Amino acid sequence: MSALNVTREGGIVLLEMAEPGSRNALSDALKAALSEAVHDLTGDPEVRAVVLTGSGGVFCAGGDLKKMLANHKAGAVGGAEDITPRMTQLHGWLRLLRDLPVPVICAVDGPAYGAGLGLALTGDIILASDRASFNASFCKVGAVPDANLFYSLPRMVGLQRAREMFYTGRTVSAEEAQRIGIAMEVTTPEALLPRAMEMAAMMTEASPTAFALTKSITARSLDLDSEALLTLEAQAQSICLSSRYHQDALERFTRKLPPRFDFR
Incomplete structure (x- = not known):
């Protein structure tokens, strides 16, 4: 076994x-x-x-x-x-x-x-x-x-x-x-x-990219100061807000449709 x-x-x-x-x-x-x-x-x-x-x-x-x-x-x-x-x-x-x-x-x-x-x-x-x-x-x-x-x-x-x-x-x-x-x-x-x-x-009902970035940054949140975390936050948000997932989620939100979770 x-x-x-x-x-x-x-x-x-x-x-x-x-x-x-x-x-x-x-x-x-x-x-x-x-x-x-x-x-x-x-x-x-x-x-x-x-x-x-x-x-x-x-x-x-x-x-x-x-x-x-x-x-x-x-x-x-x-x-x-x-x-x-x-x-x-x-x-x-x-x-x-x-x-x-x-x-x-x-x-x-x-x-x-x-x-x-x-x-x-x-x-x-x-x-x-x-x-x-x-x-x-x-x-x-x-x-x-x-x-x-x-x-x-x-x-x-x-x-x-x-x-x-x-x-x-x-x-x-x-x-x-x-x-x-x-x-x-x-x-x-x-x-x-x-x-x-x-x-x-x-x-699982989230963007895999956004989740991975959130997990990575929170894992360091007790070790870094506020300024370092602000830098990581800005970098991560720039990735997320320029993604196809975010654009699609905005479109579906404005049309009162549930978000999709099948692509990054």
Whole structure:
């Protein structure tokens, strides 16, 4: 069986991690499948949105700790030089997923722990079931946060709260996750995936070019000053307002027709 189920519904791609027996831990097979899927999505003009979720009531339990222990016992970890290539591979596809020019919605049911939390926070929107839970428990196994959490978590919850989560490794409930900004909405487990697919469909109703530019600029909005953002805004708007899509949308708006979404 595949570690990752990939299905398409129109322009929406659903990525479902499918190793619930290991709590969808990031095994070599699952990481390879995610890497392949994300590389396939990159540059695919038919993709308009991505929904990432888990299975069996689990989003992702993070790193494969049993495999890590086995590697140590087998003498496969001699020093930092043995770990760096693995981190580089992880960061490679995580970066591609984070930077896809289409909406990425993560539907979290059950645990999103460790690197699984980092994976969830690559999404533009995080939806959670009422039995979802989140933690950054790296400190409990003598590790530092990874999967881009040093960047993403402080921007979601603030530096003080991120440090508290890093330092304690405590578990955050779905209700608290919504309150502190990790999850945007909380639903029942049964309603979670339909809500994610509904939201993804809503987000495809826009110019792909305008969406890609909006996503790219907002990704930098907390790092740049106002003047730099004004420059990016002017450049992006110049591209959009001179596009065929914009002209067609204006024409259809004035005629009280719905916009078209089949060209850029």
